Every structure is written in C-alpha cells, then in structure tokens.
Amino acid sequence: MNKVSMTVNGKAVSGEVEGRTLLSSFLRDDINLTGTHVGCDTSQCGACVVHVDGEAVKSCTMLAAEADGAEVKTIEGMANADGSLSVIQQAFQDHHGLQCGFCTPGMVMSAAALLKENPQPSEQEVRTYLEGNICRCTGYHNIVKAIMAASGQDVSVIAAE
Amino acid sequence: MYNFEFEKPGSVADAVAALGAEDAQALGGGQTLIPTLKQRLNQPSKLVSLSGIADMKGVSASGGMITIGGATTHATVAAEASAYPALAATAAHIGDPAVRNRGTIGGSLANNDPAACYPAALLGSGGSVKTDNRDIDADEYFQGMFSTALEEGEIITGVTFNIPEKANYQKFVQPASRFALVGVFVAKHADGVRVAITGASEDGVFRWSEAETALSSNFSAAALDGISVSADGMITDLHGTGAYRAHLLGILTKRAVAAAA
Numbered sequence: 510m511n512k513v514s515m516t517v518n519g520k521a522v523s524g525e526v527e528g529r530t531l532l533s534s535f536l537r538d539d540i541n542l543t544g545t546h547v548g549c550d551t552s553q554c555g556a557c558v559v560h561v562d563g564e565a566v567k568s569c570t571m572l573a574a575e576a577d578g579a580e581v582k583t584i585e586g587m588a589n590a591d592g593s594l595s596v597i598q599q600a601f602q603d604h605h606g607l608q609c610g611f612c613t614p615g616m617v618m619s620a621a622a623l624l625k626e627n628p629q630p631s632e633q634e635v636r637t638y639l640e641g642n643i644c645r646c647t648g649y650h651n652i653v654k655a656i657m658a659a660s661g662q663d664v665s666v667i668a669a670e
Numbered sequence: 671m672y673n674f675e676f677e678k679p680g681s682v683a684d685a686v687a688a689l690g691a692e693d694a695q696a697l698g699g700g701q702t703l704i705p706t707l708k709q710r711l712n713q714p715s716k717l718v719s720l721s722g723i724a725d726m727k728g729v730s731a732s733g734g735m736i737t738i739g740g741a742t743t744h745a746t747v748a749a750e751a752s753a754y755p756a757l758a759a760t761a762a763h764i765g766d767p768a769v770r771n772r773g774t775i776g777g778s779l780a781n782n783d784p785a786a787c788y789p790a791a792l793l794g795s796g797g798s799v800k801t802d803n804r805d806i807d808a809d810e811y812f813q814g815m816f817s818t819a820l821e822e823g824e825i826i827t828g829v830t831f832n833i834p835e836k837a838n839y840q841k842f843v844q845p846a847s848r849f850a851l852v853g854v855f856v857a858k859h860a861d862g863v864r865v866a867i868t869g870a871s872e873d874g875v876f877r878w879s880e881a882e883t884a885l886s887s888n889f890s891a892a893a894l895d896g897i898s899v900s901a902d903g904m905i906t907d908l909h910g911t912g913a914y915r916a917h918l919l920g921i922l923t924k925r926a927v928a929a930a931a
Contacts, residue, residue, distance in 0.1 A: 511676050528676035528717060529707070551705055553846070555768065564745070564771040570704045571772060572697075574676040575719060622767065640848065641766025 513577040517542065518586030526573045532566075533557045535573035536583060544584035544614050548643070555642030558615040558622075559583045565622035567641070584614035587621065597621055597659040604664070606655035608646035615642050620656045629660050632667060671707045675716040681723060682827055686802050688718040689823040696720055696825055698777020699743060701769050720776065726827050734833050735797065740776025740826040747775060755931070756837035760791045760855070763841055765848045776826035782875070784815040784905065785849040785868060789875035791839060792831060794855030794866035800828040815874040834859045836889075836930040840922040842869075844909055851909055852918045856926035862886040865923060870915040872903050881923055891924040 514523040517540060524539045536542045536559070545568055548556035552570035559568045560582040587595050594602065597620050607613045616639070623630060623638045630638065635653045644652060650667070658664045679685045689696060695714035697703060699721070706712050720726060726741035731753035738747055748762035748770065764770055764778075764787050778788040779799060792799070792808050799806045802825045811819050820826070834857035841853040850869035857864045863885040865878040884893045898920055904912030 528674045529671045531704075550708065552701065552769065555766070558768050565768045566771050567768045570701060570769075572676060572700065572704070572717075572719075574678070575700075575721060577678075619767070638767055641768050 511574045511577070513573055515576050515579050515581055517581045518583060528572070528574060530573040531569055532559070532561075532571045532573045532576050532581075533568040535576075536568060536581070539573075542583050542585050546611055546614050548611060548615075553641070553643065554612070554615070555619060555639075556612050556615040558618040558642065560618060560622065563625075565619055582618075584617060587617060597624070597656070600655040600659035601652070604651050604655040604658055606647065606652045607644075612642060612644045612646075616644065616652055620659065623656065624660055629662060630656070632657060671704075672710060672713045674707075674714050676719065677716060678719040678722045682725060682802050682825060685718055685720060685723060685825055686823065688716070689825070691716050694718055694823070696780070696823075698741065698774040698780065699772035700777075701765065701773040702777070702781050702783065720774070720825065726776070731833070735830050736833055737800075737828050737830045738775050739828050740800075741774050742776075744770035744773050744775070744778075754795075754831060754833045754837075756834075756839055756855075756857070757791055757795070757831060760787050760839040760841075763787070763839075763843075769848070775829055779811075779829060780818065780820060780826055782812060782816055782818050783849065784871070784874040785844070785847075785851070785853070786875075787839065787841060787850060787853055787868065790850075790853050790855040790866040790868035792829060792866075793875050793877060794839075794857045794864050795831040795834060795837065796857070796859070796864055797829065797831040799826055800830065801826055809877075812875050815872065817874070832857075832859065834864075838926040838930040840926040840929070842918055842922060844869075852915050852922055854919055854922040854926050856885070856923060856930055858885070858889055858930060863889060865926075867919050867923075870899075870904050870919050872905055878919070878923065885927060889927065889930075891927045894920065894924050894927070 510525045546556040548554035557569040693715040697717040726739040729750040744761045751758040837857040839855045842851045844851040852869040855866045865881045901913040901916040906912045
C-alpha cells in the first residue's frame, strides 16, 4: 500500500492506495467525489478529465500514487464559492450543452483547461481541443457554443443544428 | 488490473536500482502502459515511475541539435521545441490534450508502437537515444514492432534530434485511437534527405530509401512520381489494407515535401 496526500478542490485529503489504484477510483471511491465519471475506462472518452497541478488529465489513466503531493481539481470544485454555477457551467446550461450529462464533467474540465491557455478560441480550436472528449447525445454543437459563450464571444452565428 | 508495487524515485540512479527487481517495469506517462495493464496483457511486480526525476525533463537546443529529457511530456515538447518547429508540431498532434499532458517522449520511444509519431520523427531526423548507460544511434534503435535496442531495465534519459534545414510530418489520423493510420516524416538535411514512415509496416517504423534517394537529388514532390512501395509486409487491419497504406504513404510523402519548412 502507498500513502498518498493531495489537495483536492482546495482541501487536504490523504489515504492509502494500492499501486494499481487509479486516480479516478481514489476520487470516486475513497473520497466520494463521484462527479468525475468513468465512461470508457480506456482513456478515449474524457468523461474522467480532472486537473492535476493545473493540467487536464484523464484520471482513469493516471495512478493515484502518481498524484501524491499534487493539487487536484474536479468538477465539484468548479462552482463559485457561494455555490452558484461558474461561468462555464452556466454557459452549458444556457446553451443546452448537455443532454444526458454523463460526459459533462469532463467537458467542463477540458473547457476550463482550454480557456486558461486560449481565452478566446475560435470555433475550430474548440472542436480540435475536444478531440479527447466524447459526447454521444449533443452532436457537440451546443457544447462548442457554450464554450465560445463562456469565453465572452458572440455565438449567434454558430450553427445550431 | 493485477496489483503491483509502486515506486517513484527522484534520480536516474535510484530508478535503475528499483528496476533491478524481478519483473519491475518503468512507467513513463502511462498513456499506453496503464490501458495495457487494465487488459491484463502485462503483469509487472513493480512499476517505477520516472515522473519524479527532474533531470529527465526539459528541452534544450544547441549546435544544430535539440535534446529532450526522456520524461518530458508531449505538451511540453509542443510548447518548448521552438528550435525545431516540425518536431513541436508533431508533438502537438499526438493523442489529445489530456493525453499530451501525461504521455512522455521516452515512454513513446521505449514502447515503439508501430503507429506512433515520435519514432518517425526520430528516425526521420536522425539523432540518438540516450540511456542511463549509453547513446544509441537512431538508425540502430528501432528493431521492429514494439521492439527496440533497449536492454531490460534500461531507461531513456534523453533523446537528441538533428535539426534539419527543412522538415514536415504528415499524419493521416485514425480518428478513434488518434494514432497515425500512416504517418510520414520528411527531413532535408545538408547531406541528404531522410524519409521515415510509421503506421504502415509490419516491421514498425522504417526509412523509405528509394524516396530518400530521389528527394536528395531533387527536393520536390514531382521527384516522387513513379516511385511506390510494395504492399507486401504492410499492415492490413479493419481500418485499411496493406495496399491502401502503401498508396497513402506515397501521397503523404509528397504532401510532407510540399509542406516542409
């Protein structure tokens, strides 16, 4: 067993994990943050994306022991301090950027990582960045629209079909 | 996934020592190894993470060469290899953003997936793989699909690329895996042209010597007219036949020559 300590959404957490314990398993099963979803478990779908030391990673393809000492941020840490939705989350609601919602935690975490490195992405840049996040409901249009809107851009011209 | 011990040493020497344990294996970014373990295709007794070794990270360029630490992520190469733009562009299109934040150049080259991008970049550029105890020339390093000159327990500490006058990588993406269905790296050096092909051959990455000869005397897409690769020994799978890949690599080589900068 390996002792791990990390900061998750600003709070210090620690635990004991097996070598094989995935970061996604630690978050969901050990500290009960089930907002991080495991969709494919093969690192393709991106539902499990969280931020580790500020960078988007697929938490189903990183060992929990590797995150020892890291700052981790999950979907549970995205809302504003008063509990209201963050700009990105609100934009997903406003632009209907989800249907079943399963992929949404990963989409929001990837969107946040994109907007941090590229605050005003073009529609194409948003679509390219989301290559590792799969949504089986929306056809992506409204997700792209929500992310563009969250970046403060006019989205009235983006196709809505 | 079968269980294993986990160790994260802070130096190359400690990592080499840890890898001395029976059935111990090095862990780069884990973007291939962890999915492989999930499928129980591999059962190491211990994983030795290389991500805590500061000496194995970073990008530096001098004297017409660029050296990347073995534990450097694709995202860092994409952002920092400005001395070799074709290499930075290659790194920027591996996998997806979250994969690029974890996957490492040493991990990719040690695995030598027959459809990976870095093997084409290294074999196309020419250069060497630096390990904990020697330098291996790029032309000696790749020894077939998933096979390299690395010995058991040997660690890639760094990778050096010769920076050519012009280069370009063309990748025909297999959209589900983000690997190359076929990828072609063309590099025009002062002393000749190198063309490395990934994703196509059952023997893994290879140099297309006929194209190299033609392009060394005339670096233009037209120089490749009439030259083709036999479909024998090319990968056939549900994504494409060997004949398709043999055709595609010719097209991509022309595109790479036209786009080389």
